[in-house]
Amino acid sequence: QVQLVESGGGLVQAGGSLRLSCAFSGRAFRIYAMGWFLQAPGKEREFVSGISWSGGSTYYADSVKGRFTISRDNAKNTVYLQMNSLKPEDTAVYYCAADREGIYGVSMVSEGYEYWGQGTQVTVSS
Numbered sequence: 001q002v003q004l005v006e007s008g009g010g011l012v013q014a015g016g017s018l019r020l021s022c023a024f025s026g027r028a029f030r031i032y033a034m035g036w037f038l039q040a041p042g043k044e045r046e047f048v049s050g051i052s053w054s055g056g057s058t059y060y061a062d063s064v065k066g067r068f069t070i071s072r073d074n075a076k077n078t079v080y081l082q083m084n085s086l087k088p089e090d091t092a093v094y095y096c097a098a099d100r101e102g103i104y105g106v107s108m109v110s111e112g113y114e115y116w117g118q119g120t121q122v123t124v125s126s
Contacts, residue, residue: 002026002115004096009120012086016124020081022096022117029077030054033101035113036070036081038092038122045095049081050106059106064090086124093119 008020024032035050049070050059058070069082079096097113107113 002032002098004098004115004117006094006096006117006120009094009122011123011125014086014088014124014126016086017082017084018086018122020083020094020096020120020122022079022081024077024079024098030074031100032098033106034070034072034079035097035099035107036079037095037097037110038090039095039119040092045110047108047110048094050108051079052106053101057106059108083122086122088124088126091122091124093121095119 003025005023006020008018010018012018031053033052036048037045038048039045048061048064049068051070051072055072060068067085072079096117098115099113
């Protein structure tokens with residue numbers, strides 16, 4: 001059974017930075033593609049970023065390109081999301097997700113992930 005635990009959320013002013021972490025346990029981390037999604041109040045969950053099992057391929061939503069960076073440390077079973085130049089519209093609950101990486105690579109839709117964390121709140125004030 002895979003377990004994901006996010007941390008690092010909080011309140012930050014616009015223009016500031018946060019680094020989210022997601023600790024993975026229960027299976028061999030290195031075979032899982034990882035993703036970050038956000039969900040704002042009253043809205044659907046949406047893709048933010050994804051990374052392949054090796055870390056060699058990364059993907060970003062257009063809204064965060066150039067501001068957010070995803071990375072992973074397979075020795076520490078952890079995936080990170082470095083968020084810079086934060087905007088009020090980035091305010092949401094951020095979720096970490098995992099799925100065994102298959103031939104189609106990293107999914108950019110929530111249906112492509114089997115395991116989810118509990119989420120961490122990010123609030124950006126103007």
